[in-house]
Amino acid sequence: MVDSPPPSSPPQGWVHKVIITIWAIGPLLAFPFAIRRAVKTRRIGKKVVITTVIGYLLTGQGITLGFHRLATHDAFKTHPLVKGIILALGSAAAQGPVITWVDNHRRHHINADQPGDPHSPHADFGDGWWEMTKGFLHSHIFWLFKDSPEDFGKFTKRMQDDKTVAFIDRTFVGWVAAGLIIPFLIAGKSGLLWAGLIRMALVNHATFAVNSICHMFGSRRFETKDESRNNWFIALLTGGEGNHNNHHANAKAAYHGLTWREYDLTGYVIRALSLFGLVWDVHQPTEEEIEARREQLARRAAIEAQGAQPSLSSERSPVELSRDTVAAD
Numbered sequence: 001m002v003d004s005p006p007p008s009s010p011p012q013g014w015v016h017k018v019i020i021t022i023w024a025i026g027p028l029l030a031f032p033f034a035i036r037r038a039v040k041t042r043r044i045g046k047k048v049v050i051t052t053v054i055g056y057l058l059t060g061q062g063i064t065l066g067f068h069r070l071a072t073h074d075a076f077k078t079h080p081l082v083k084g085i086i087l088a089l090g091s092a093a094a095q096g097p098v099i100t101w102v103d104n105h106r107r108h109h110i111n112a113d114q115p116g117d118p119h120s121p122h123a124d125f126g127d128g129w130w131e132m133t134k135g136f137l138h139s140h141i142f143w144l145f146k147d148s149p150e151d152f153g154k155f156t157k158r159m160q161d162d163k164t165v166a167f168i169d170r171t172f173v174g175w176v177a178a179g180l181i182i183p184f185l186i187a188g189k190s191g192l193l194w195a196g197l198i199r200m201a202l203v204n205h206a207t208f209a210v211n212s213i214c215h216m217f218g219s220r221r222f223e224t225k226d227e228s229r230n231n232w233f234i235a236l237l238t239g240g241e242g243n244h245n246n247h248h249a250n251a252k253a254a255y256h257g258l259t260w261r262e263y264d265l266t267g268y269v270i271r272a273l274s275l276f277g278l279v280w281d282v283h284q285p286t287e288e289e290i291e292a293r294r295e296q297l298a299r300r301a302a303i304e305a306q307g308a309q310p311s312l313s314s315e316r317s318p319v320e321l322s323r324d325t326v327a328a329d
Contacts, residue, residue, distance in 0.1 A: 020144055023094065027201030034193050044194065048187045051195040055183060057239075060203050062089025064239045064266045071165065072102045075254035076270060077281040080164045087168040092179030093203050097172040098165060099156050100148075106155040108211075109251055112226035119143040119211045122227055132216075140205075140212035206237040214244035221258070222249035222294050223301040232263065240264030249293055254282045258290060 038044050066086035069075040078086075087098050095101055104118045111117040115124065125135035159165050168175070183195030218229030228248040235242030235256075240263060243256040257264030273279040285293065 017145055024141060024144070027197040027204075030193055030197045031201060034198055037193075045187065045190060048190045048194050051183050051187050051191050052199050055179070055195045055199045056203055058089050059093040059179060059199065060206070060239055061266060061269060062086055062091070063093050063095060063203065063207055064241050065269055066090040067095070067098055067101050068105065068241070069254055069266065069270070071098055071159070072105045073252045075252055075283050076274075076279045078273070078279045082273075082278050084164045084168060087165065088175050088178075091168055091172050091175035093207075094176045094179065094200050095204055095207065097169045099153075099159050099169045102159065103152060103154070103156045107149070109248070110155075112224075112228070112248060113215065114226075118146075120226075121212055121215050136212050136216060139215060140208045143211075206234070207241070209234050210238060210241045210244055214242055218242075218245070220245045222246070223297045224248045225300075230262070235263050239266040239269075241266070249297060250285055250290065252283050254284050 066083075067090040070078065070083065070086060090101075091098060096104075108117050108119060111120075111123075113120045113122045117123050119139045121132070121135035121139035125131045125138070159169075179200065180192060180196040183191035183199070185191075187195060213234055214229050214231050215227045216229065218231035218234075220229060222245055224245065226248055228245040230245045231242045233242065234244075240256045241247070243258070243262050243264060246258050246262070247253070247256045254270050255264055255267035256262070257267055270279060270282060274282055
């Protein structure tokens with residue numbers, strides 16, 4: 001049997017960087033213009049508001065439910081049609097094709113806050129306030145301007161064999177366009193502005209805040225080797241992704257909120273889809289397994305704080321744990 005060719009590397013060079021600049025800055029520049037227009041006219045319109053909110057929720061779920069928990073971590077199984085719809089919604093968020101997104105995110109888990117992590121605010125940065133500021137900005141958005149790694153596609157080889165994923169990946173530009181055209185058809189120019197461009201900016205920067213804020217500010221339930229944090233405000237904006245320390249400790253878990261106090265909209269969506277038989281094989285550790293994982297990480301942290309290495313006879317290496325939980329190819 002002939003192996004599938006690895007996915008091609010994303011575009012490089014100055015043209016790619018110009019496109020990224022326009023994509024990153026354009027929607028942000030549209031925001032004050034939209035606010036000024038809304039103040040001047042003293043109304044936005046119910047249709048525009050509803051379209052924007054629905055667009056934010058749908059494309060946000062496309063990222064967290066589709067790109068992240070389904071495509072990256074294989075946290076549950078679903079029908080090809082449902083998978084295609086969810087990944088198309090994620091593509092409409094305009095954070096890049098699904099295979100590129102997954103490759104980057106799996107690298108993040110395997111090398112979390114270490115060299116090789118695409119968007120760590122800590123790796124390659126110092127401890128001073130200026131270094132921390134540079135690290136924050138890098139992790140939030142400037143990492144997108146870096147060239148892709150030479151071994152791009154290393155962690156997504158099997159995804160090319162999934163016809164649904166491969167199709168959504170190839171047609172990425174079309175889904176981004178649909179995310180702009182549909183609001184225009186529903187609510188005109190204001191719909192394009194608010195439910196298209198501004199919705200895109202809000203979803204993307206909420207997602208980017210998981211990379212930046214949730215690796216710098218928040219609480220830690222688990223003593224993971226990285227600097228992941230749980231941040232309730234980012235969880236509120238991202239449908240539960242802000243429960244980031246929980247996620248790094250149990251990366252394949254479908255639910256990021258471990259208690260009712262930890263908001264996890266995506267977890268509620270998965271539960272609802274499960275009730276209707278639209279998803280199955282939902283991966284979720286039991287309370288006992290979660291507590292055992294917490295104790296395991298605490299023991300490892302205590303051993304390493306004493307300058308020793310954990311025994312591989314009783315504990316698996318961090319890389320092995322990461323590779324298992326991200327379902328790397």
